[in-house]
Amino acid sequence: MKFKSFLIAAILSLGTAATTSAYEYETVKGDPMQTRIYTLPNGLKVYLSVNKEQPRIQTYVAVRTGSRNDPAETTGLAHYLEHLMFKGTRLFGTTDAAKEQPYLDDIERRYEHYRTVTDPEKRRQLYHEIDSVSQIAAQYFIPNEYDKLMAAIGANGTNAYTSNDVTCYVENIPSNEVDNWARIQADRFQNMVIRGFHTELEAVYEEYNMHLTSDFDKEWAALGRKLFPTHPYGTQTTIGTQEHLKNPSITNIKNYFKHYYVPNNVAICMAGDFDPEAVMATIDKYFGSWKKSEQVKYPHFAPVKDLTAPADTTVIGQEAENVFLGWKMDGSASLQADTLDVIDRMLANGNAGLIDINVNQKMLCQGVQSGKIDMRDYSQFIMIGQPNEGQSLDEVKAIMLGEIEKLKRGEFSDKLLPSVKNNMKLEFLRSLDSNESRATSFVNTFVYGRPWKTQVERFDRIAGITKEQIMDFARRHFTDGYAIVYKRQGEDPTQKKIEKPSITPIPSNRDLQSALVKEIKESKVKPIEPVFLDYTKDFARTTTKKKQPVYYIQNTQNDLFELHFVYDFGSEANKWLPYATDYLDLLGTGTMSAAEVKERFYELGCEYSFTPTWSTMTVSLSGLGENMTEAMKLMEQMLNNAKVDNEAYSKYVDNLLKGRRDAKLNQKENFSALRNYAFYGKYNPTRNVPDSTELVTTRPQDVINMIAALKNYKHDVVYYGPLAMKQLLATVNKNHITAKTLQDAPENKPYKMVETPKNEILLAPYDAKNIYMMQLHNVDQKWTPEDEAKISVFNEYFGGGMNGIVFQELRESRGLAYSAFADYSTTKRKEHQTNYAYTYIISQNDKMMDCIRVFNNILDTMPQSQAAFELAQQAAVKRIASQRITKANIIFSYLGNKRIGINYDLRRDIYAAMPKLTLEDIVKFEHDNMANKPWLYIILGDENNLDMKSLEKIAPVKRVATEEIFTF
Known part of the structure; x- marks a missing residue:
């Protein structure tokens, strides 16, 4: 193959970075992403890579701290701070920061006292007092203003994540909104204010409940405890403990923020359509005055001792049995990572790895997976195996270890290593199309302390790796010093029920807007003109x-x-x-x-x-x-x-x-079947x-x-x-082999959605601390293209994201769920085109009726806000304007529309219709299609822990067995 020459040609075609700039920056020769790395005087790192395929930019703001640095007495802190970063500053999220602050200070003092009290009755009283003060503070709180700001600039994918070593904040923005985005982020990272604390804490509890139900999460934590018994990678989890979540410290969170959220511990990572010089001027304008800290220190821990023999543990849970194996490796900045990346793909690449060919292809067990897990201090290499019927977990373990032994002995084709190297290059070339992949590589480089030059030269080093080196590495590092987690089936005795606290819903204040939101909403930027497909010219x-x-x-x-x-x-x-x-x-x-x-x-x-x-x-x-x-x-x-x-x-x-x-x-799987x-x-x-x-x-x-x-x-x-x-x-x-005469396609027998002429309840059993629930309304209303603009804006306004009414009412105001949304959807099939509505939520068992009541209230009397509507409308319009359909997706867009009888890019009509819509249109749409309608309630849960009497007042409960929803 001519793979090497192809790669070089592809890299050279991308050109080289400019050498003149108002800001000094680093580049690396041969970098196909032409990355510029800037460092402001305050230590803030900025990674930039230009990709002009579409007028959008993927942004990550990475803070080099995660659960590794959580104080041992308040685990889960980094993750909870991530949630609180969405609550605003003195400039947004409040109507009057000065008047609000004394109440926020009072709440902080009360929590510090609350966490020292153990008597249950006293704690209930103290929490009631916290709730009462929170009600006063909430008069000034404007929930979801950050999400409104992002909607105003047309951002997508508003989110964040926390892991062991990083807390990262994610936005995908139109390329003309860099100034607004930077202004908002700079304020947020320098002036975060903790508000809406107790309702957000409930959302984190619900996230914790989801972890309780996941056997995989429990296995992962157990593996960490065995591999890293003296290090936070093993002694604490990102989500934290139940005890610590119930005893939070706002003071500790503030101290953590001041210590780690400083410019010399942060990187801005961007990839997309922009002028690097202009972007740097904007970042300097808003982030340049951010004060550097000379006090950034990370907790240091004694080196974790290598295991000298297998160390095993057992996890119990409802899900199917499996077995985990894990080896401790060097941190991800080590050059050891190159060899591990190669070994990772030599063992399993989905096609020709040792595990693929020798185990999964032959079905020696139900399946084996393996992979490298990057972390800053130490990395891990893990293997996960599932048994066949009647097969023991130790037999599966022996199969997995057998493939490691083959690696050590060199019992693999001489073609495997060169093929792995070539396919790694191919993966990389494909990743260049993705701004997310580019920006993610910057985050990892920054967080793990890996020089960008090391990353760029990765393939040169990998090219020199020999079969003998792979064998030697495997013999030295894949020793008997590994950890084993046996996942057995049964009832987990360690799970504890979390009681629902008494929380008074805080007001949504959706009609209120801070001055900053108004400014951003009304700001003038050079518009991005939409580009629609022309099916007569684009292919x-x-x-x-x-x-x-x-x-x-x-x-x-x-x-x-x-x-x-x-x-x-x-x-x-x-x-x-x-x-x-x-x-x-x-x-x-x-x-x-x-x-x-x-x-x-x-x-x-x-x-x-x-x-x-x-x-x-x-x-x-x-x-x-x-x-x-x-x-x-x-x-x-x-x-x-x-x-x-x-x-x-x-x-x-x-x-x-x-x-x-x-x-x-x-x-x-049960809920999917239900x-x-x-x-x-x-x-x-x-x-x-x-x-x-x-x-x-x-x-x-x-x-x-x-x-x-x-x-x-x-x-x-x-x-x-x-x-x-x-x-x-x-x-x-x-x-291409075809018959001489081609036949028409066989006829599909389409699945037809049920109609819901009256309230009904469908309940399937699953023993867990939480429920999965949906509500469905369908009267077989036929879809027409004219519906699309209205549906798009309605979903943005009502239930589509963190700025929607559903998220505000279910999560922000009441803390009823970690995940909640609603949608008005369309089934676009040539055989059957219909509109239908549904809601979705995962919540604690004893919150079920609260969830139903809130959903039905906002469905029957949808809250109205002109300001919120205008933001939803603006967001929907900007997203279409900056959307680009490219490559083979152009053709698939055509084929998809063709199947429903449309021969043009439907987005053109949607874009033209959106600005003409009014709040009254959306209110009427919701009233006609969702308000006071019958619903099919779909619930997966353990009825022994549900309020069945209240549920039966809505409609008779039809119980459906697990065997019936699966039929196998």
């Missing part, structure tokens, strides 16, 4: 020799390609399709084994895949353009001449049936599957024939890649 059309439509866009940026065959039928026409494609993945051809097929695709830097949806089936091939023809020939052999393996089919069925049993133990049952009735995606008898008795050849039969049906050909159209046609005509 070329032709046909194959069999008269199949071909949709073509040439890739002029690099040598990567994607080729798709799109069929107009899916699992609704043939419920076996997803299973046939899974089985095909286990097979070879008459001349190549299954392992050899995977190894060859991986060696070519190409991959093929199937995407069976309800109504379509897509066969895709992608990768390095110079190898497309050879990869296509191999794919066609697999599609049409796969060699049946009866033993593989038998193991596949056994694996599948165990996976189905395991799914019944998982809360999210939702489908509630939305579509007994004929739904969860139940419309081959049953166990069908799976066992069906001939494997018949299963494979379903894939081979694709050659008989009409389909579309979609291509984005470097070939000229004539070359593409020649390649497809020569290599």
Whole structure:
């Protein structure tokens, strides 16, 4: 392959950084992202990478601190501070900061006293007093003003995350809003004010409840305790303990903020469409006066001793059994990370790794995964294995360790290491299309203390890694000093119920606005003109020799390609399709084994895949353009001449049936099945599957024939890649195997959404500390394109994000949930196009009726705010204006609209209609479609811990068994 020359050409085509600048910056020779790294005099780092594909910018503001630095007596602090950073400053989030401050100070003093009291009755009284003072402070609090500010500038993806070593704040903004964004962030990071404390604390409790229900989270914590028994990576979790969450310290949070949220401990990471000089001038303008701290110190801990023998522990929970293995490695800044990245992919790359070929392909157990976990002080390499029916966890452990031993002994193909190196480069080239990937690499570099030069030169170092070095590294580092976590099935005796506190809802004050919000909302920026697709010009059309439509866009940026065959039928026409494609993945051809097929695709830097949806089936091939023809020939052999393996089919069925049993133990899987049952009735995606008898008795050849039969049906050909159209046609005509006469697609039998003419309650059992709940309203109202603008603005205003009414009322005002939203949706199918409404929430068991009452209240009497409406409208308009549909997505946009009878870019009409909408339009829309309507209540929970009497007053409760919602 000519992979190296291709990579060099791709890098050189990206040019070099300018050498003149008003601000000094660092660059690294050969950096394909042309990164500029600035350091302001106050120590603030700024990483910038220009990518002009769309007029948006991905921004991350990374603070180099996380739960590793939490005080031992108040764990969970870094994460809770992350939540509080959304509550505002003296400039926003309040109507009068001066009048508000004495009450906030009083609340802080009361919490400091509260956390020292142990008597339950005294604590209840003290909390009541805190709640009372909080009501007075809340008169000045304007919840969600930060989210309103982000809506005003058209931001997407407003969020944040906390882990061991970092707290990072995330926004995706239009490229013309840098000044407003920087002004808001600079104020936020310098002048954060803690308000709305007790209701936000309830939201964190709910997040903690979700962790209690997740066996994976418990396993992860247990693994940390074994690997790092004397370090915060093992002694405390990011979410914190129940005791500490119930005894918070505002004083400690403030001290933590002052210590770590300083410019010389922060990096601004940006990738997208901007002028670096202009961006730096803006950042300097707003962040330049931020005072540097000479006191930034991180807690130091004695080196964690290496394990000299396996250290095991056990976790109990409802979900299926598995086993974790973990090895302690050096911190992510170490050059050891290069070798671990290679080993990671040599063991498992989804195609040709040792685990892929030797374990998962052969189904020696239900499945094994592995991977490197980056952290600053120490990293981890972990393996997770799931047993087959009747297989012990120790047997799975032995299988995983066996693959490590093969690595040590060099028992792998000589082609594997070069293929891994080439595919790592291919991954990187694909990642250049993503601003998120670019900015994330900056965050990791900053947080883990890795010089950017080290990152850029990574592939040069990896190129020199030899097989002998891999073997030697594995022998030295994958020793018997590993940790083991056995996940056993049973009732977890450590879980404790969290009692619902008495909280008086705080006012939403949605009609109020701070001066800053008004200024940002009314600020004048050079508008971004929308770009809509023109389906007559944005791609070329032709046909194959069999008269199949071909949709073509040439890739002029690099040598990567994607080729798709799109069929107009899916699992609704043939419920076996997803299973046939899974089985095909286990097979070879008459001349190549299954392992050899995977190894060859991986060696070519190409991959093929199937995407069976309800109504379509897509066969895709992608990768390095110079190898497309050879990869296509191999794919066609697999599609049409796969060699049946009866033993593989038998193991596949056994694996599948165990996976189905395991799914019944998982809360999210149960709710997914319940939702489908509630939305579509007994004929739904969860139940419309081959049953166990069908799976066992069906001939494997018949299963494979379903894939081979694709050659008989009409389909579309979609291509984005470097070939000229004539070359593409020649390649497809020569290599794509089809019948002489193509048939129309088999007819889909669409899932039809149930109607909800009256209140009904559907309850399925799951024993957990929280419930999953939805409400559905559907009267089969037909969708029309004219609905779209109204629906978009309504969802933005009502339930679509943190600035919506649902989030404000359920979370901000009452602390009822960590996750809550509502949506007015459309099913856009040529067979069935309808509108429907639903709500969604995860909450504590004893908050269920509170959630229902609040939802129904805001549904029946939707709060109205002209200011909030204008922000929702402005956000929706700006997002469309800065949205760009590119590459193969242009063609898929066309095909999607074509299926519902639209031959143009629907966004054009939506954009034109949005500015004409009024609050009255939205109020009438909600009144006509959601207010005072009957609802189907869909609840997954343990009725022994639910207020069933109150629930039965709404409607009779229909109980549905786990076996019925799954039917297997």
